[in-house]
Amino acid sequence: MGRTQLHKCIPAVAASRTQRRGEERRGISFRKKRGEGGAGGEEVEMEVGFLGLGIMGKAMATNLLRHGYRVTVWNRTIAKCQELVALGATVGETPAAVVAKCRYTIAMLSDPSAALSVVFDKDGVLEQIGDGKGYIDMSTVDAATSSKISEAVKQKGGAFVEAPVSGSKKPAEDGQLVILAAGDKTLYDEMVPAFDVLGKKSFFLGEIGNGAKMKLVVNMIMGSMMNSLSEGLCLADKSGLSPQTLLDVLDLGAIANPMFKLKGPAMLQGSYSPAFPLKHQQKDMRLALALGDENAVSMPVSAAANEAFKKARSLGLGDLDFSAVYEVVKGAGGSGQA
Numbered sequence: 001m002g003r004t005q006l007h008k009c010i011p012a013v014a015a016s017r018t019q020r021r022g023e024e025r026r027g028i029s030f031r032k033k034r035g036e037g038g039a040g041g042e043e044v045e046m047e048v049g050f051l052g053l054g055i056m057g058k059a060m061a062t063n064l065l066r067h068g069y070r071v072t073v074w075n076r077t078i079a080k081c082q083e084l085v086a087l088g089a090t091v092g093e094t095p096a097a098v099v100a101k102c103r104y105t106i107a108m109l110s111d112p113s114a115a116l117s118v119v120f121d122k123d124g125v126l127e128q129i130g131d132g133k134g135y136i137d138m139s140t141v142d143a144a145t146s147s148k149i150s151e152a153v154k155q156k157g158g159a160f161v162e163a164p165v166s167g168s169k170k171p172a173e174d175g176q177l178v179i180l181a182a183g184d185k186t187l188y189d190e191m192v193p194a195f196d197v198l199g200k201k202s203f204f205l206g207e208i209g210n211g212a213k214m215k216l217v218v219n220m221i222m223g224s225m226m227n228s229l230s231e232g233l234c235l236a237d238k239s240g241l242s243p244q245t246l247l248d249v250l251d252l253g254a255i256a257n258p259m260f261k262l263k264g265p266a267m268l269q270g271s272y273s274p275a276f277p278l279k280h281q282q283k284d285m286r287l288a289l290a291l292g293d294e295n296a297v298s299m300p301v302s303a304a305a306n307e308a309f310k311k312a313r314s315l316g317l318g319d320l321d322f323s324a325v326y327e328v329v330k331g332a333g334g335s336g337q338a
């Protein structure tokens with residue numbers, strides 16, 4: 001595509017040689033000046049677009065701004081853009097307007113239907129994507145959705161990378177996500193400096209669909225583990241043990257993990273402020289089970305976990321953190337009846 005790498009937008013004059021060397025060591029290239037290797041001499045402004053400012057998108061776009069990127073944002077509920085404007089972002093009125101302005105546009109949207117709508121609907125990404133532009137969808141979707149977007153973007157002459165992430169609100173705020181990318185390798189390479197800001201590690205997994213599949217497998221395991229932890233906390237409680245002591249024991253053994261450590265104490269307090277909304281975890285279980293169907297993989301544990309998440313949604317818990325599935329498990333275990 002003949003694009004340059006995605007560069008931070010720190011004024012070159014303000015960056016000392018030492019700063020530059022530090023940035024270069026971290027794999028972040030400075031913008032070329034028009035004229036470096038060509039004619040002219042002024043700075044080329046490199047805009048990054050960002051579509052979707054939910055829990056994750058807001059944290060990720062904020063991180064890019066903090067690291068000196070120029071960011072143009074769009075969100076369906078446009079009022080949510082204001083917080084980012086206060087941090088230096090500009091607003092695009094539609095996804096198409098953002099793509100028209102930016103060489104690279106990142107999306108972080110709720111689900112397959114949102115991801116497709118932002119690309120294919122009126123004023124969508126497709127209206128302005130084309131030669132020399134890259135579209136990077138970091139939403140968690142299925143491989144078929146990703147392939148559909150990839151084909152359409154490529155037909156218009158653009159490049160596409162799917163790059164779902166592992167890690168929740170806090171890792172997004174801290175730039176500690178794990179990025180599971182696939183698709184156009186040239187675009188991926190160009191995005192690495194931005195991925196280095198957003199995450200602690202990026203994987204390039206090959207052809208489109210592999211990133212989506214990897215993310216679904218990971219979240220299927222995570223959803224099953226959350227159900228298992230919920231059942232364990234109930235069992236400890238009902239059998240006369242301290243659930244907090246169970247958490248302490250788990251944290252010292254072979255199945256210690258950050259999720260149990262972070263979510264366990266909050267679950268015991270009935271505190272489910274959403275980091276990863278339960279409705280999205282259920283969507284991921286549903287999509288992972290469909291992947292299991294396609295590949296004739298029997299997944300009874302995940303299927304049972306999905307039922308618990310579905311039940312939680314039906315009880316109106318979809319917007320709470322996915323750990324609120326504990327409430328369903330507690331209910332299913334009976335309330336005080338032996």
Ligand SMILES: NC(=O)C1=CN([C@@H]2O[C@H](COP(=O)(O)OP(=O)(O)OC[C@H]3O[C@@H](n4cnc5c(N)ncnc54)[C@H](OP(=O)(O)O)[C@@H]3O)[C@@H](O)[C@H]2O)C=CC1
Pocket residue numbers: 051052053054055056057075076077078080108109110111113114117118138139140141165166167168169275276277280281
């Ligand atoms: N939260 C987490 O811990 C993690 C989430 N993910 C994945 O990242 C994605 C985003 O998650 P998260 O930020 O938590 O979700 P949120 O529910 O907080 O945000 C969803 C975003 O999608 C937008 N959206 C929803 N439907 C549409 C639509 N039809 N058209 C346009 N925009 C739409 C919302 O806009 P509006 O504001 O107008 O509603 C919002 O910007 C999901 O795919 C999720 O599975 C991945 C890793 C971790």
Ligand SMILES: O=CC(=O)O
Pocket residue numbers: 140165166167168219276
């Ligand atoms: O998708 C959710 C996560 O925590 O990862």
